[in-house]
Amino acid sequence: MNVVTGEEMHQIDRYTIEEIGLKAELLMENAGLAFVSSILHLMNKKTAKIAVLIGVGNNGGDGFVISRSLLEKGYQVDVWLIPPVKKVKGTARYHMEVFKKCGYEFTSYEAITCEDLVRNLKGKTHVIDAMLGTGLVGPLRQPYKEIIEQVNQLECQIISVDLPSGLPANGNSCITDAIKASRTITLQCPKLGAYTFPSREYYGDLTIVDIGIPKLAIKQIDSERFLWTEENVACSLPVRKPSSHKGSHGKGLIIAGSRTMTGAPILTAKACHRLGAGLVTLALPDTIINTVASQLIESTFHLCPSVNGEINSLNLDDELMNRFDAIAVGPGLGRNNNGEFIETLLHDFDKPIVIDADGLFYLKDFLTILAKRKGTTILTPHLGEFAYLINEPIAKVEKNRFQVSRDFAVKYGVYLVLKGPYTVVTTPGGQQFINTSGNPSLAKGGSGDVLTGMVLALLMQQKDLQSAISNSIFLHGMAADYLISHEYSPLSVMASDLINIMPKVLNSIQNRYHKYR
Ligand SMILES: NC(=O)C1=CN([C@@H]2O[C@H](COP(=O)(O)OP(=O)(O)OC[C@H]3O[C@@H](n4cnc5c(N)ncnc54)[C@H](O)[C@@H]3O)[C@@H](O)[C@H]2O)[C@@H](O)CC1
Numbered sequence: 001m002n003v004v005t006g007e008e009m010h011q012i013d014r015y016t017i018e019e020i021g022l023k024a025e026l027l028m029e030n031a032g033l034a035f036v037s038s039i040l041h042l043m044n045k046k047t048a049k050i051a052v053l054i055g056v057g058n059n060g061g062d063g064f065v066i067s068r069s070l071l072e073k074g075y076q077v078d079v080w081l082i083p084p085v086k087k088v089k090g091t092a093r094y095h096m097e098v099f100k101k102c103g104y105e106f107t108s109y110e111a112i113t114c115e116d117l118v119r120n121l122k123g124k125t126h127v128i129d130a131m132l133g134t135g136l137v138g139p140l141r142q143p144y145k146e147i148i149e150q151v152n153q154l155e156c157q158i159i160s161v162d163l164p165s166g167l168p169a170n171g172n173s174c175i176t177d178a179i180k181a182s183r184t185i186t187l188q189c190p191k192l193g194a195y196t197f198p199s200r201e202y203y204g205d206l207t208i209v210d211i212g213i214p215k216l217a218i219k220q221i222d223s224e225r226f227l228w229t230e231e232n233v234a235c236s237l238p239v240r241k242p243s244s245h246k247g248s249h250g251k252g253l254i255i256a257g258s259r260t261m262t263g264a265p266i267l268t269a270k271a272c273h274r275l276g277a278g279l280v281t282l283a284l285p286d287t288i289i290n291t292v293a294s295q296l297i298e299s300t301f302h303l304c305p306s307v308n309g310e311i312n313s314l315n316l317d318d319e320l321m322n323r324f325d326a327i328a329v330g331p332g333l334g335r336n337n338n339g340e341f342i343e344t345l346l347h348d349f350d351k352p353i354v355i356d357a358d359g360l361f362y363l364k365d366f367l368t369i370l371a372k373r374k375g376t377t378i379l380t381p382h383l384g385e386f387a388y389l390i391n392e393p394i395a396k397v398e399k400n401r402f403q404v405s406r407d408f409a410v411k412y413g414v415y416l417v418l419k420g421p422y423t424v425v426t427t428p429g430g431q432q433f434i435n436t437s438g439n440p441s442l443a444k445g446g447s448g449d450v451l452t453g454m455v456l457a458l459l460m461q462q463k464d465l466q467s468a469i470s471n472s473i474f475l476h477g478m479a480a481d482y483l484i485s486h487e488y489s490p491l492s493v494m495a496s497d498l499i500n501i502m503p504k505v506l507n508s509i510q511n512r513y514h515k516y517r
Pocket residue numbers: 013014017024027028031055056057058059060061062131132133134135136137138139140141142144161162163187211
């Protein structure tokens with residue numbers, strides 16, 4: 001599914017209407033009806049008291065269709081038109097006329113005061129926000145500003161049409177005033193701002209509804225941003241052949257751990273085993289082997305000379321190194337070394353390398369080598385690690401995360417996994433895939449180490465690297481979702497729980513989508 005900017009959505013609408021010939025009035029009717037179908041379960045016809053706030057543009061036009069449809073179904077609805085009637089034009093005007101001709105009435109905001117509106121809204125159970133959509137330009141003007149301030153004080157459910165009014169569709173501008181919705185029903189394509197913070201916090205729960213825009217119209221914009229969903233995972237997870245043997249599922253090397261971080265290599269290796277890797281070898285500082293090995297019975301080990309409890313050199317000749325199909329480096333390495341072995345890896349190993357955590361810290365010194373590297377490189381930074389790597393403040397990265405990660409991935413020819421809520425995977429070609437699973441229970445030390453092991457496992461088993469990376473991220477988030485929907489508190493999920501629950505997560509996805517297997 002494509003994720004679009006406001007401008008791209010307008011291009012899609014334009015193509016649908018002008019080139020394909022689907023009438024704008026019909027699209028608006030579809031939009032309003034799709035919205036209503038998706039919210040009916042939230043409203044009890046006997047008790048719901050609904051207000052619809054209608055703006056000047058097509059978002060307001062959707063509001064007229066929604067109001068008519070709810071009234072036809074017998075709901076109690078008060079409708080408020082915010083701009084002067086004469087300003088309503090085009091398709092929205094058409095639906096305003098249809099609304100009136102069906103015998104329904106609205107109140108014009110021109111004729112009342114903000115206090116009158118607020119008094120009325122205080123008695124409502126639901127406010128439908130159809131004031132402003134993707135056509136917002138610049139800072140919010142009156143009277144929307146004062147109305148939105150008041151609506152945000154209400155205790156009822158606020159449901160936004162397409163996106164919360166006042167919120168820029170692309171999410172990277174300053175947000176001054178915008179509706180804080182309990183729920184947003186987005187029309188056809190999710191907008192970029194829905195996956196950017198703090199913009200996403202205004203959306204509440206997000207539902208995406210189909211309004212009948214043909215696929216061809218969406219293809220025209222050549223968008224490079226997509227959602228990666230459970231269905232994508234189910235279609236692309238590796239299937240084991242009956243004739244396969246352990247060598248068919250990859251020999252992975254994990255370079256991790258230090259005297260003060262002995263848990264990280266354990267988590268990474270266990271996660272890698274759980275996701276089907278054929279063979280997993282851990283390269284560790286020689287001093288921690290006993291601690292780590294006592295908790296890992298499936299892995300093999302390679303001992304590295306250490307200084308102050310951290311790996312000092314890999315002690316791997318080319319022949320030994322090239323026995324592996326892929327390498328993950330970084331979890332728990334520590335930062336008190338010169339990281340020269342990262343440079344060696346980038347030079348000498350031409351198969352996929354995943355670099356995480358402290359490996360990224362060292363990588364900053366070797367970016368020129370990274371740019372020249374022929375083999376595939378996958379970087380998995382969280383915001384802080386990425387901000388450090390590119391020398392920018394975290395806030396700037398957060399606000400422009402799609403753009404900055406794309407610039408980096410294309411410049412250095414890497415797969416960049418920018419972690420956090422809605423982790424974004426950018427390919428070396430600049431395509432971006434947004435993860436849709438996971439929850440804040442993952443915001444805990446160790447969950448990134450688990451992800452690194454999962455990425456290593458799947459990239460050795462799947463030809464398409466983007467699918468392998470996105471699938472690992474989805475399953476990692478899905479494990480956290482599974483736990484909190486099965487009696488775990490979000491506070492209590494631990495990184496090792498993600499690994500332990502993985503068999504059930506994989507089974508549930510495979511059972512639900514057996515048609516794809
Ligand atoms: N045919 C289409 O284009 C369709 C559009 N749809 C709806 O139409 C919306 C987009 O419609 P529009 O392009 O008319 O945009 P809006 O409905 O967002 O309205 C834009 C208008 O709002 C006012 N405005 C803009 N910035 C403002 C600000 N900062 N402060 C106060 N007022 C401001 C201006 O008068 C501007 O013309 C979508 O979000 C969606 O809800 C749906 O009906 C589906 C079909």
